Amino acid sequence: MKSKPKSKPGSESRPRSRLPTLLVIVASAIAGLSFALLMHRQDSPKPTAEANAAPATQADGFEPTVPNMAPAPGPAPEGMVWIPGGEFSMGAADPLGRDANIVGMQATTDSRPIHRVAVDGFWMDATEVTNRQFARFVQATGHVTVAERAPSAKDFPDAPPENLVAGSVVFSPPDHEVPLDSFYRWWSYVRGADWRHPLGPDSNIEGHQDYPVVHIAYEDAEAYARWAGKRLPTEAEWEFAARGGLSGALYPWGNEFLVDGKYMANTHQGHFPNEDTHADAHGGIAPVAQFPANGYGLYDVAGNVWEWTSDWYRPDYYRDLAAAGVARDPHGPDSSHDPDEPGIPKRVHRGGSFLCTEQYCSRYMIGTRGKGEPSSGTNHLGFRLVQDPR
Ligand SMILES: [Ca+2]
Ligand SMILES: [Ca+2]
Secondary structure: OOOOOOOOOOOOOOOOOOHHHHHHHOOOOOOOOOOHHHOOOOOOOOOOHHHHOOOOOOOOOOOOOEEOOOOOOOOOOOOEEEEOOEEEEEOOOOOOOOOOOOOOOOOOHHHOOOEEEEEOOEEEEOOOOEHHHHHHHHHHHOOOOHHHOOOOOOOOOOOOHHHOOOEEEEEOOOOOOOOOOOHHHOEEEEEOOEOOEOOOOOOOOOOOOOOEOOOOOHHHHHHHHHHHOOEOOOHHHHHHHHHOOOOOOOEOOEOOOEEOOEEOOOOOOOOOOOOOOOOOOOOOOOOOOOOOOOOOOOOOOOOOOEEEEEEEOOOOHHHHHHOOOOEEOOOOOOOOOOOOOOOOOOEEEEOOOOOOEOOOEOOOOOOOOEEEOOOOOEOOEEOOOEEOOO
């Protein structure tokens, strides 16, 4: 049974769901929809020589993190770690000492101003939810993900029937350098792509049980959470946890991208999008927990796959919170608004992915934000969950 696109606060009546993705493979008669919502789009990047310079700190505007002192309320649920909560400075400043045109930071005005936030303690999955875990959920519930369902003619009356096919969006890099002005050059809507077939119908997850599950729409993550007795983190919870007790650091581990010459997260090296040099030992997606955990024991909060949070996206939300002094357990704005694509509701994504690079997307920098339309999954988007203490 297919669910209708939900009526979202702030959305307009036009249903959109995964339809934008269909534009990628078909010369569709459907007008007015775009693909940008899938791509955490940046402004046109302008690579500079400074792009590889050691990043400065982003301490400007940050105050120390003050964690709650109460100990964990009991033994950790399987696969989870205790996040103490507390008061912290949230957001991402302009990196001091770096050129204003440094790619990836220029489009982060939505993560300012830096503001004080307080969150309560909670349990959090130490890793991104894996294929093994998601398979258990599907086996127990029979859940069929959004990517496995064909969009219905009822929801998309203008779509030619041949376009209403189940599938999802897959990174499909060109074999040569391309201008970075359009993500259509490296993303494709692939029929039959879903969590069991991450790259399309001829692919599978055999031997990939410990990889993050991907092609997950927001409602898929919510369904898994209901089954598991957990919930998606708020954006504030996610960032508090990802910072691992540090304040104002560029990355979950500190301010230097490499530590003793070693990579600390699965990101993209080489010329984007056509060349991935695997310098961090992982071309494309990696099994979870291949890099050191942060100060709270969380793996891959930076990179590997993007992660859903429960907040609606608005670029001006932090401004509103800052005006309130210390924001207590913020749950996001009541409605979504993205000036890049007005009328398309979006939830906040966090952490960047194996495709993030300083040439194009540097959202592994910990205070920065991503966004995505709730019914749209890709092969670099997953999730992890939290649980309130009982
Ligand atoms: Ca990599
Ligand atoms: Ca991640």
